[in-house]
Amino acid sequence: MSGENREETGLPPNWEVRHSNSKNLPYYFNFVDKASRWEPPSGTNTEQLKLYMAKYHSGATGNAAASAPNADAYAAQQQAGGKIRAAHLLVKHRESRRPMSWREAEITRSKDEACTIIQGYEQQIQRGETTLGELALTESDCSSARKHGDLGYFGRGDMQKEFEEAAFNLRPGETSGVVVTASGLHLIQRFVDAPSPRAKNLLTF
Structure with a gap:
């Protein structure tokens, strides 16, 4: 060229x-x-x-x-100009980089306990009993919970590496398995829609 x-x-x-x-x-x-x-x-x-x-x-x-x-x-x-939109449900544990959330001033559960919890959520979603967004509203340790876990639009380099790789590897509409980052344990759901020209990142975790 x-x-x-x-x-x-x-x-x-x-x-x-x-x-x-x-x-x-x-x-x-x-x-x-x-x-x-x-x-x-x-x-x-x-x-x-x-x-x-x-x-x-x-x-x-x-x-x-x-x-x-x-x-x-x-x-x-x-x-989307290289950006995608996704929601997530975060379960923190005492080894998380910030072991606190809007739900708990101090998170003391172990990583294994957090894993058991998020695997239970994953099974509920897979059985069709609820959705990631509905669970995130009450159970996510991220402040995005109030938006049903919606993180808005983000591109490469905007999120932690493990989260980014998992999110970008999802097909639109697909939900991930458990993803481990320094923040804790996540379930991620990629949205189908592309952002508007005014779309910006809403928050991080």
Whole structure:
């Protein structure tokens, strides 16, 4: 790809759009450090990128939609400019980096006890007895509980590494298994919708 075309994409320096033959989808490649990713890198001019993708890759993404297993996730990421929206339920324990919450001034339960608790929530959700959002409202140790666990929209680098990897690997509408971070134990549910232009991160934990 020429320097002129790289400017046309709206991507940061050293990044270009390439095409995956195996998935029939475009992806982003850094030709200096050889990194590749499905979502736009930080610093991308997303409006310019949308125009470029519509001009040069609309046919490829349309053909891929019916065959690529991650096509729906890819499309959501494109619409969101690399951001996704997710909710979570957090159970802290005494080894958490901040062993306190809106529910308890001091959390003294062990990590094993927290694991038993969150596995019970996971089973309730899997049996269809309740939803992650309803449980989060009363049981989550994150302040996002008042929003049914909704964390808003976030991109790469905005969350703890383990949380980020789990969230971005979910298909829209899917709920994770138990995810362990320095904050505690999480169940994460990725939303299907893409953010509005005004969407911002709501909070962290």
